[in-house]
Amino acid sequence: MRNTTGSLRARFREHPRACDAALAVALAVAAVPCAYVTPLFGAAPPREPDALSLTLIVAGCLSAALRGGRPFLALTLVCLAQIAPAMTGRSTSLLWLVTLVLVYSIAAHRGLAVSLGAPALGLAAHLASAALGGRLGDVRAHLPVAVLIAAAWIVGRNVRLRRAYQAELGDRARRMERAREADRRAARAEERSRIARELHDVVAHHVSVMTVQASAARRVLAADPGRAGEALSAIEELGRTAMTEMRSMVGVLRTDAAPAERTPQPGVAEIPALVDQMSEAGLRTRLCVEGEPGTLSPGVDLAAYRLVQEALTNSLRHAGPRARAWVTLRHGPGELTVRVEDDGRGPATRDPGAGPDIDPDAEPGGHGLTGIRERVALYGGILRIGPRPGGGFEVNARFPLKDRR
Template sequence: MHLVVGIYSVLIAAVAWHTLIEDYGLRTEMAGLLGIAQALALPLCLYWPMAGWWLSLAAAALTAVIVQPVVEETIWPAPCLAVHISVLALAGLKAGARVLAEMWLITAVAGVVLAVVLPGGRELAALADMTVLSAAVLVAVGALRGRSEALRRMARAELVSGQEQARRAVLEERTRIARELHDVVAHHMSVVAVQAEAAPYRVADPPQELMRSFATVRTSALEALTELHRILGLLRGEASAAESGPQPTLEHLGDLVDRVRQAGLDVTVNTIGDRRMLAAGVELSAYRIVQEALSNVLRHAPGATVRIEVVYRPVCLELHVTNGPPPVPPIPPPASAGAGHGLLGMRERTAMLGGQLSSGPRDDGGYAVVARLPFEESEDR
């Protein structure tokens, strides 16, 4: 825009200089000074809009006073009219509605003053060109500026809304994960309480200090278990009854695969390595990651071929869920309620365990999800 305004300023200075000489009979030096003064107002508006506007108005009024003996049928000379309208447009892009009205009013008052002061008895009708054109330009510029501001506000609102939705989705997914892991933690706390209660009876004549220690451990475990149940009441709220039941593990993977096969997916499952009894949190997260991956395939690639690999590494569990392209392009699915948040849920579960998740499209048009979950072998199974 700066380049365009610069070129336009040079052209308008040349036109004003030539017009003031040919049509108004000014000397070359005077015409050049007035043309340059008017043209300088244009680039000045890019940095200081009001300063550029005042310079244009002052140069136009000075030009009108100088050329008045030659032209008596108008107040504003033609070069001044063209430059000042252009200056109003540039300055108006950065001014508010009240300032636009003030600019138009001051321009009109300046014209009235010139009509009264200049000799020749000019009628106020001679102000029509500047008054009408400046009003039209300022109204158009104000409308454009208002539309631009409205679009910017909408863009900011959409950005904030998108960020809020993402934040809410993360919180909902974390709450859902916490609800699911409650039963796992509650189980371990119950084991601690039972072991602490039974331990003194496994030793003949246990010392009183040992009895008090086990009693303290049992009491603390029961109190922690009570607090867990209270937290669950806050987290569950309107949660479905299904979330209150036993949480699934990789042993239930076969049932999950059977259900998605009935929905039209060709799914194969391959287990690599020796099956291990893992910590309940790892088992639950692994099951949910596979479940979310299969749900995404159902939504975005119905009818595709899916391959699931469960790989038991020495220090981690790897899950590979890959699918080919769908037989026909799928219709974009509606947003589902209560079914997790897809990749977001997978990332949250993986991050909770300190693992890694990678996902992305494949060269054949399919999609792949790979999760690595570090594990510790369960001690209570």
């Protein structure tokens, strides 16, 4: 039963003009026999209808077919058809019902100011036809017609407001869906950017250290095979570490697989091991920790580690064979300061007079220090990258710490 009702409503919505025409024909067919019946509202029975009055009644009923496109024109025609038979004292049959239908249609499809003219015109036509036909009598006898016209207008206005409300709900749902889709796209883009930064940090660091170790092994291979073997062992260990970290990050993208167990991300606690690794790779590095270490948020913890890793990797690649590096971690009240300095020559492409924001990761496609800037900015920190006053290069970042315990 519900499916049948729904299909009928769908057909009515698809063919509104046909429905209006069918309604008009039904009213016209019913109006002819009703013209011989005493009207519901009137003071005296009407005269026998003639051909002219029947034609006007049928024409007035058929004008209801215009209610979907030009309802005011249809209402005007009905009012004229209602007045003409009344002048000769003949019945207006069902034209009052057609008036109610058109008043409802105007109220349901037109604005408030325009729709207010419909009940006024319908009531005026009824009173005029009653007065011309000598059936005016007591005005209170025509009060039911006024009530019906007002009720038709109120129902039409309620239907219009309900449609507007439903349209607003639909539009709001579409806007919310577009906003959710935009949020999903932004989240995916942010996640891709995060994974790209992590992959760059892991690959750039380990590959750079492996390159230095391989170069050292090549130089001492003939003279000192033992040291060359140690360098090759270090390269093997670094390669395995890099592959493990890359698998853990790329595994996040495999949504069709079962969620894998996540390994902890590196943080400030792993910086001493990183310093030892860089020292073994040939960059003499010293770590200095000032203040009492406290609890850091996972994001700041990872950002500090990646900053030190990227800065030391750049020092290893650009500072020169005899360069030294210093890593300073200062735990202060409400902030964490991370400073990485070296006394090397820096990248060959660096212009000494270019100012404090020189990026040593200057090879084509380099994104290391750009990623560091994004990390520091993400947590509201302040970053300075540039040459040291006494020579060398410096990366200095301050992270504000919130809700630190």
